[in-house]
Amino acid sequence: MNESRRHFLKFAGLTAAGLVAASAGGVLASSGGGGAPAKANKETLHATQWGMVIDTRKLSTDEAIAPLAAACHALHNVPNIPSKQNIKWLWSSSMEEAFPDFPNKYQSPEVEHRRVMLLCNHCEQPPCVRVCPTQATYKRADGIVTMDYHRCIGCRYCMAACPFGARSFNFGEPREYLDLTKLNKEYPTRMRGVVEKCTFCVERLEVGKQPACAEASGGAIAFGDLSDPESPARKALRENYTIRRKPSLGTEPSVYYII
Amino acid sequence: MKLYNGGSILTGLVIFLGLVTFPLWFNAGSKAYSQPEVKLPAKEKECIESKEFMRKEHMQLLNEWRDWALREGKRTFVNSKGKEYTISLQNTCMKCHDNKAEFCDKCHNDQAVSPYCWDCHIQPEGLKK
Numbered sequence: 001m002n003e004s005r006r007h008f009l010k011f012a013g014l015t016a017a018g019l020v021a022a023s024a025g026g027v028l029a030s031s032g033g034g035g036a037p038a039k040a041n042k043e044t045l046h047a048t049q050w051g052m053v054i055d056t057r058k059l060s061t062d063e064a065i066a067p068l069a070a071a072c073h074a075l076h077n078v079p080n081i082p083s084k085q086n087i088k089w090l091w092s093s094s095m096e097e098a099f100p101d102f103p104n105k106y107q108s109p110e111v112e113h114r115r116v117m118l119l120c121n122h123c124e125q126p127p128c129v130r131v132c133p134t135q136a137t138y139k140r141a142d143g144i145v146t147m148d149y150h151r152c153i154g155c156r157y158c159m160a161a162c163p164f165g166a167r168s169f170n171f172g173e174p175r176e177y178l179d180l181t182k183l184n185k186e187y188p189t190r191m192r193g194v195v196e197k198c199t200f201c202v203e204r205l206e207v208g209k210q211p212a213c214a215e216a217s218g219g220a221i222a223f224g225d226l227s228d229p230e231s232p233a234r235k236a237l238r239e240n241y242t243i244r245r246k247p248s249l250g251t252e253p254s255v256y257y258i259i
Numbered sequence: 260m261k262l263y264n265g266g267s268i269l270t271g272l273v274i275f276l277g278l279v280t281f282p283l284w285f286n287a288g289s290k291a292y293s294q295p296e297v298k299l300p301a302k303e304k305e306c307i308e309s310k311e312f313m314r315k316e317h318m319q320l321l322n323e324w325r326d327w328a329l330r331e332g333k334r335t336f337v338n339s340k341g342k343e344y345t346i347s348l349q350n351t352c353m354k355c356h357d358n359k360a361e362f363c364d365k366c367h368n369d370q371a372v373s374p375y376c377w378d379c380h381i382q383p384e385g386l387k388k
Contacts, residue, residue, distance in 0.1 A: 036323070036327065036331075036333070037336060037337045037338065037339075038323075038324075038327040038331070038333040038334075038335065038336050038337065038346060039333050039335050039337065040332055040333050040334065041334050041335050041345070042335070044332065044334075077381075138330060140330070140332060141331075141332065142332065146329070148325070148326075148329050148330065149379060150325060175386065180385070180386040180387065181385075183381055183385070183386065185349065185381050185383075185385070186349060186350055187349070187381075188349065188379040188380045188381060189379055189381065190379055191375075191378040191379050202332070206332060206334050
């Protein structure tokens with residue numbers, strides 16, 4: 001054998017370079033997102049920032065809002081827990097609770113005593129997404145703030161961060177409070193220890209349908225792309241005086257209220 | 260050559276070998292391992308990918324399905340033959356494999372794995388209290 005040290009080092013160097021190149025190639029090939037064999041549904045409704053305009057003149061009582069909450073909660077298997085640990089995706093509150101930045105005295109009593117339909121605001125700058133340590137909550141390209149429950153570790157940072165109280169935590173097993181014979185079998189439930197909230201019915205938008213509450217509202221809710229001047233939401237914003245919840249916080253909510 | 264404490268060492272060795280080989284002689288008389296018989300869908304003969312692929316890769320596929328559907332908004336899967344399927348565990352997989360106990364559980368129990376799919380997803384048999 002006539003192996004010189006120089007010879008050995010050359011081979012060692014080449015081998016190492018080859019291994020690095022091979023593994024880098026492998027990583028690139030396996031992560032290739034562009035080649036993913038998945039695409040959006042044909043019926044999917046596309047937007048840059050989905051938004052909702054709620055007419056508080058029409059949805060002004062608990063009786064008007066309850067059917068919308070019922071439709072939403074039945075569709076998404078949201079339990080009704082008779083305690084402070086209840087789960088809510090869509091609920092009603094007083095004007096004062098909904099708009100604490102709106103402190104005018106001596107308002108029209110009719111406006112002052114309206115009930116307001118509340119839900120996740122799908123903020124343009126969502127604080128819940130910023131604080132989530134596992135990226136279980138994220139903002140999609142269409143502006144919807146939604147969750148991957150598989151990743152949620154139940155730390156509840158998002159609940160602390162959300163200034164709108166739009167998030168609920170499953171302190172117990174939600175299935176214990178669901179009517180198991182009346183579940184929507186097209187949609188999952190959640191499990192103990194995860195946070196949940198409104199998703200703007202992303203699973204309905206992807207089959208070309210409007211959100212369940214907008215559909216059940218009989219025209220009191222305009223839903224559409226806020227970046228498209230011709231969308232129903234923008235039309236409603238053009239034609240009516242609207243306010244948003246807690247605008248001073250700078251989260252840029254995508255849910256507007258016609259007063 | 261003299262073996263010091265030979266008695267204890269040999270006894271110890273015998274006990275040790277006995278314990279180490281316990282699984283071998285304990286199972287010597289029992290039946291050979293047989294693969295679990297899963298119940299395949301009666302109506303549908305073809306899965307979204309080949310049987311071999313699904314056997315080996317269904318967990319990775321489901322992980323990718325989840326991320327495509329939830330994060331990227333892509334809910335149509337194009338398989339290796341170009342056929343399209345809706346990305347959904349409850350509404351695609353379990354529409355054909357309509358019996359979790361006879362399909363999923365058979366192998367998972369056999370292999371002692373307990374995936375947490377059904378903590379949230381609803382099996383086709385429905386839920387019971």
